[in-house]
Amino acid sequence: MVKPIRDTRGPRHVAIIMDGNGRWATQRGRPRLFGHHAGAKRVREIVEACPDLGVKYLTIFAFSTENWRRTQVEVAGLMSLFRRYITKEARALRAENVQVRFIGDRIRLDDKLVSLMDELELMTADCTGVNLTIAINYGGRDEVARATKRLAQDVADGKLNPADVNEETLPRYLDTYVLPDPDLVIRTSGEARISNFLLWQSAYAEYEFIDTLWPDFSAAEFARLIESYGARDRRYGGVKA
Template sequence: MSNPAHTGPRHVAIIMDGNGRWATQRGRPRLFGHHAGARRVREIVETCPDIGVEYLTIFAFSTENWKRTQVEVAGLMSLFRRYITKEARALSAFGVRVRFIGDRVRLDPKLVSLMDELELLTSENTKVHLTIALNYGGRDEVARATKRLAEDVAAGRLDPDDVDEETLPKYLDTYVLPDPDLVIRTSGEARISNFLLWQSAYAEYEFIDTLWPDFARAEFTALCANYGGRERRFGGVKA
């Protein structure tokens, strides 16, 4: 249960951007930056309980990232397999529950098997809920959800007159998660890049210049503290 006195974000979503530029600045290949970024994830996850963040969702690979070079994509897929294998026990021991969102159809079956195993291994944990968006795109998610909704209507399991804005979220990949309160994008870019389009309708946003491999505990903590000072009206006005 959440602490009712807690004013920080309960759910933070992060667009982890800047790995490639971080590596380029150091004269190293882009994959060097991706490995550095993967190591940064654990620090941020372990910070969450200390600042009251119960849910953390990170954008690891988008449906558009397949457009990158074959070498980079293959390297990222290898990194994901290595990350899951290496971090599984540590995440479970820390009390992290891991979920994956996104379309798994295009992913390598061996990677999908590792994802399934990690979800099962951590399924009883509650300290931090870590969701990893892998082969994820907001538009793709809504399209897949709409298709499933339409199938239920066609099969007579759902009355079209009962469809409203509360219905579609039940078909989204994130149906068991609360909507994000705060979305952070690193690296100086000021766009959301097709991430959690439906869920972030009323989220607060922070676009920061820090490249993801340099995004550390202190800055994460400060951004969450800053969120606590914002007035959130959700379309209404203050009484």
């Protein structure tokens, strides 16, 4: 009989689907981009809360491969927001010992944004505090498809034996290859779906779907969810003896 695995500690890696910015702004009679700006400010508070809560890795879903379907005005505004956020927060993140990395396909992103992303990753590469991963132009299916192409190319080039391909091989080709799998995935705004986020990595993650809109999500609520996670019985497919 498989012995149950029980994690009595808090989550080491938390991933967040930051949803509800647009609705938050609409409720206040403001344009959707107003909500996105408010949501960007909330990121700082949550990142700063991580060390005291024992969270070493934080991954946030900033822009999905499906978000290109939004209006041109909103997409352009979001891209401008990303450039502004990186420029404004770079030194603070470095000073707070936060290591930043980006995941997702950069091919559709403008050169200026990609350059800023590269610079921030390089600037914080030796930081040893919280690991902040920002998903931009990211989709779980797209990530697996891109990873499979790279794996197939290695097979074609004779670098990888097809017989050696298993569930431990593919993760080495994913965008998140240097990260542990998320222990807890949080989605704000009351929606109960995962929206193509970290599909492979979240196979055994715990989920929390909460009604709070992202701009209202506080460090106190974050702490409550972390505490709740500690009471869960994580068996990873096993059963109690």
